[in-house]
Amino acid sequence: MSSAAAAAATSFAAKVAATPAPAPAPSRRCLPLRWNPSARRGVAAMAVSTPRSAAAAAAFLERRESERALHFVKYQGLGNDFIMVDNRDSAVPKVTPEEAAKLCDRNFGVGADGVIFVMPGVNGADYTMRIFNSDGSEPEMCGNGVRCFARFIAELENLQGTHSFKIHTGAGLIIPEIQNDGKVKVDMGQPILSGPDIPTKLPSTKNEAVVQADLAVDGSTWQVTCVSMGNPHCVTFGTKELKVLHVDDLKLSDIGPKFEHHEMFPARTNTEFVEVLSRSHLKMRVWERGAGATLACGTGACAVVVAAVLEGRAERKCVVDLPGGPLEIQWREDDNHIYMTGPAEAVFYGSAVH
Numbered sequence: 001m002s003s004a005a006a007a008a009a010t011s012f013a014a015k016v017a018a019t020p021a022p023a024p025a026p027s028r029r030c031l032p033l034r035w036n037p038s039a040r041r042g043v044a045a046m047a048v049s050t051p052r053s054a055a056a057a058a059a060f061l062e063r064r065e066s067e068r069a070l071h072f073v074k075y076q077g078l079g080n081d082f083i084m085v086d087n088r089d090s091a092v093p094k095v096t097p098e099e100a101a102k103l104c105d106r107n108f109g110v111g112a113d114g115v116i117f118v119m120p121g122v123n124g125a126d127y128t129m130r131i132f133n134s135d136g137s138e139p140e141m142c143g144n145g146v147r148c149f150a151r152f153i154a155e156l157e158n159l160q161g162t163h164s165f166k167i168h169t170g171a172g173l174i175i176p177e178i179q180n181d182g183k184v185k186v187d188m189g190q191p192i193l194s195g196p197d198i199p200t201k202l203p204s205t206k207n208e209a210v211v212q213a214d215l216a217v218d219g220s221t222w223q224v225t226c227v228s229m230g231n232p233h234c235v236t237f238g239t240k241e242l243k244v245l246h247v248d249d250l251k252l253s254d255i256g257p258k259f260e261h262h263e264m265f266p267a268r269t270n271t272e273f274v275e276v277l278s279r280s281h282l283k284m285r286v287w288e289r290g291a292g293a294t295l296a297c298g299t300g301a302c303a304v305v306v307a308a309v310l311e312g313r314a315e316r317k318c319v320v321d322l323p324g325g326p327l328e329i330q331w332r333e334d335d336n337h338i339y340m341t342g343p344a345e346a347v348f349y350g351s352a353v354h
């Protein structure tokens, strides 16, 4: 955590009232986000088992309503978890980057990989998505986050069934579509391959792209392919010495930060370590810029398939296994767009006092 965020940690009193979300069932909707008395009774009833604690919980809920509280819903996509904030009434995020870092702290806050804001759309988009990483920095895009975003909008707007939305993000227009089975398929747009645009200072090796370039990290020469999905990714399948990675053997907390802060990446980088299981099945672990080791990274999985295709290791349509579960990724030849399909669901509802 930055010193600014650490300072905020002492001043930002996050008291979190968390309640498990109802089990997902197609015919049953989640609790409405707009505060409503019957929903509140439901929360209290779930949280309490004795009359005495029921009274305490009711008193707490009364007090909570009278204080300035940030109401949120915690969502997760393959274990990549986010505090979702209904920010539809303003283009200014309801929490600062320092407060976001505090909220994301797994001991002193709610615990999450990031905070995501649903904001009014601009330039013809239905909504704008902004996100703060758990260190308070602001990335351009988040793949798992945009799936959660789509499900959150459906909940906020009381929409059932299939729906697609035009979302304005720092990576341009992103289009998630909620499918019949509840999964979300996202048009993630086109990958950016030009080194300076990613950005990386590594020289291009294949046309304008940086493919299987040598990168010295921690005494080894890693072979990396760089891809931007709006946010920067460095993908590696191994070192010059050790061509094949066994990703489960990696000590991510040692090696990850050395990539993230490498001088070749002026905006820092996300890094994906990949094992090829077959030409349509990849396995990866990720060290995320601003969030560290996470259970999944949607933009990372897209970057991995692009890198695998550019290196001739895989087909354009792959299942990518992440620690939190699989994502289906397709890099289409006709429009050069990448499509990502995966789950997203609400975990719990809460309020943080600040």
Ligand SMILES: N[C@@H](CCC[C@H](N)C(=O)O)C(=O)O
Pocket (backbone or CB within 6 Å): 080, 133, 138, 139, 140, 141, 142, 143, 144, 145, 231, 232, 270, 288, 289, 290, 291, 294, 296, 297, 298, 299, 300
């Ligand atoms: N987990 C995300 C990526 C979030 C942003 C990333 N940490 C960055 O700084 O670029 C995903 O699912 O894509």
